């Protein structure tokens with residue numbers, strides 16, 4: 001099998017390449033969150049919808065883990081600014 005192009009984009013939103021993901025794994029990232037912290041893969045506009053599974057697959061291949069055992073990224077709800085008056089109104093209700 002031919003060697004994959006190291007400059008292929010794994011995370012299009014953050015422009016993270018295969019080489020960057022592999023380097024993160026070589027530095028000790030064994031979970032999607034570990035790669036995310038080192039490369040920002042998964043922190044883009046799509047919040048990892050496009051790249052999370054690819055990152056998990058690469059981690060599984062490089063570390064010999066079962067793909068189902070690779071820890072997924074931590075999901076957080078979207079945050080929006082809220083006016084203090086809104087919070088104050090709820091506290092006084």
Ligand code: FES
Pocket residue numbers: 010011012013014041042043044045046047048049050051052
């Ligand atoms: S492709 Fe990675 S966050 Fe969108």
